Amino acid sequence: MSEQNSNSLSTDKLRTLIEINSRINSNYSDINALLVHILESAMRLVECESSSLLLVNNEDDNLRFIVALGPKGAEAKNILVEKNSIAGWVAQNNKGVIINDVATDSRFSSTVQTKTGYVTNSMMAIPMRVKGRCIGVIELLNKSFGKKFDNSDMEILELLANQAGIAYLNADSFRSAQDNISVLQNKLKSGSEYHSFVAQSPVVLDLLHIIEEVAKANTSILITGESGVGKELFAEQIHLRSNRNNNPFVRVNCAALSPALLESELFGHVKGAFTDAVSDRKGRFETADKGTLFLDEIGELPLEVQSKLLRVLQNHSFERVGSSKTITCDVRIIAATNRNLEQMVKEGSFRGDLYYRLNVMPINVPPLRERKEDIKPLARFFLKKFSEETKKNFEGFSASAEKVLFEYYWPGNVRELENSIERACVLGKPPLIHGEDLRISNFSLEAERSYPANKNGICNEFLFDDFVSSKEDRTLHTALTKFKTAYVKKILEETSWNQTKAGEILGIQRTYVSRLLNELHIR
Ligand SMILES: Nc1ncnc2c1ncn2[C@@H]1O[C@H](COP(=O)(O)OP(=O)(O)OP(=O)(O)O)[C@@H](O)[C@H]1O
Ligand SMILES: [Mg+2]
DSSP: OOHHHHHHHHHHHHHHHHHHHHHHHHOSSOHHHHHHHHHHHHHHHHTEEEEEEEEEOTTTOOEEEEEEESTTHHHHTTOEEOSSSHHHHHHHHTOOEEESOGGGOTTOOOHHHHHHOOOOOOEEEEEEEETTEEEEEEEEEEEGGGOOOOHHHHHHHHHHHHHHHHHHHHHHHHHHHHHHHHHHHHHHHTSSSSOOOOOOSHHHHHHHHHHHHHHHSOOOEEEEOSTTSOHHHHHHHHHHTSTTTTSOEEEEETTSSOHHHHHHHHHOBOTTSSTTOOSOBOOHHHHTTTSEEEEETGGGOOHHHHHHHHHHHHHSEEEOBTOOOEEEOOOEEEEEESSOHHHHHHHTSSOHHHHHHHTTEEEEOOOGGGOGGGHHHHHHHHHHHHHHHHTOOOOEEOHHHHHHHHHSOOTTHHHHHHHHHHHHHHHSOTTEEOGGGGOOOHHHHHHHHHHHHHHHTOGGGOOHHHHHOOSSOOOHHHHHHHHHHHHHHHHHHHTTTOHHHHHHHHTSOHHHHHHHHHHTTOO
16 A cells, blocks of 8 residues: 555545544434444445444343445344354454454354355454443454455554444433433423322222232233223322332323334334334333333224233233344233223134233222212312312312212213313302302213112113203203113113123114214213
8 A cells, every 4th residue: 555545544534533523422313324324434444345233132142233234234134143153252352353264263153144145255343332341343344355354444443433332322321311301201291290099988998908919919900990980090009009119100092003103102113114213212111111011091902012912921022113132121011991801802802812911910990980989089189179270269069069979970980070170160150169060961960860770670760751851952852862872871781881782682783882882972
C-alpha cells in the first residue's frame, strides 16, 4: 500500500469515526440504523464482503443476529449461532480473532454456511463490550480481492466495536427511560395505579379472605361475573395482596385490539416482523416480569393467540413476533370475563386446555343485587368522589334516593351505580341527592319488581299493569318491548342463562337470543 493510500485511509477512517460519533450523540432511538451504519463503515474501511453483529443470549450463551449485511444477510438473520462457534469463543473469551482459513479452524461451525449457502473463507471477529463485558460479537467475513485480514484491520474494527457498544448502551438506557416514562404517564392518567376498594357485604368480605390465601400462590386465577361488578378491582386486590406487589401490575384488554396487534402487544415483536414494526418492542409479558398480567375480557382472545398463551402458562416461555429467540418470564396471570367460557369451550370458540389452566382458581364476583349491603358504602364513596369533581357540596342521599338505590335491580352493577351517582352530582342541587336525580327509569324499577318472581319460577308474575301502567307511553310497541324483555329474561333465568337452551324453549336460534340480549339491554 503506498503512503498516499494509507494516508487517505486514515483520513477516511477519522471522518467515519467522527461521523459515527455525532450520530451516536444525536439519535438514541434508532439503534438498528446506527448499527447498520457502523457495520457498513467497517466493511468499507476494511474491504470485505459481509459483516454481522450478534448478541449473546445471557441464558444459554448462544448468539443471535441483530444485523447481517452482505450477499446472504437476510437468510442468516433467523439462524441461531451456537456458543460452540467462533463467535461463541470470542464472546466467552472476550477476545478478538483473525482467522484467514476458517476451514482449518476447529471452532468453525458450518451451520450458517449450510443454511445460507454462503461460503466463508476468512473472518475477523471481535467482542462488542459494554462497561468491559462482552454483550455481542461483530464479525467481518471474506476479505476482498483474495487478501488476508491483518492487525490494522483489527484496529479499525476495535474502534468501531467500541462505538457500537456505546451506541447500544445509550439506546438501551434510552429505551428503559422511555418505558419508565410510559408507566409513570399511565399512573398519572389514572390518578393512582390502583382503585380504592369498597366492601361491606359478607359475601365480598369472604371473597377477600379467600383472595388473601390464593394471592400468595402463583396459580392462575379466572375472575368471572357480570359486567361492571368490579372484576378488575378484584384482580388488583389479588396482586396487592401477593408477594409480587412491588412489581408491575400490567393490564391488557383482549377485546380492544385486533388479533395481530394483540399478539404483538402481549409478546412484543422484533423490527421488521410486520410492516409497522419499525423497531424491536417489548410485549406486556416482558413488562410484567415478576409481577402480574391481568388479561381482561379473556373470552375475546382469538384462538391463535390462545395457543401461544397456553404455552406461556405451561412453559413460561414465548417468542416475540418475528423472532425465534425464546424468552422466559415469571408472570402470574389473572384473567377475567363476563362470558360463559365453559359454554364457549363446548362451542369450540375457546380452547378447553387453556380454560382448565386458567380456571385453577376460579373467583366469581356476585352481582350488586345479590350483595345489597355494598350499595350504601359504594354510593357514599362515589358521592364523595363526584362531589369533589363537580365542586358541589353534597352531604348525602334523601330517603327517596336511598329507596331507589336499595330497591333498583342494578343490571349494570357497580359501574351503573357509579355512573348514576355521577349524573346525579352533575344535575342535582346540594346538599342532598334525591330519587329523581338518579334518573332510574320507571321501566327498570318494574323489571326489578318482576325479578324475584322470575327467580321462583312462578308463571303468573307478568301482570298486565306492568306493561301498560305508564301514563305517558301506552303504545303497543312499548308494551310489547317490555313484555319481550321480561319474558326473554325469565326464560334465561330458568336456563341459568344458557342461550342455546333458552333459544330452544323460545323457538329461536341461539344467535337471535344473543342479538335480543343486546337489543333489549338484558343483562
Ligand atoms: N368494590 C368496589 N369499590 C369501588 N369501586 C368499585 C368497586 N367495584 C367496582 N367499582 C367501580 O365500578 C366500575 C366497574 O368496575 P370494573 O371495571 O372492575 O368492572 P368489571 O367487572 O371489570 O366490568 P366489565 O366486565 O364490564 O369489564 C369501575 O369504575 C370501578 O372503579
Ligand atoms: Mg373489566
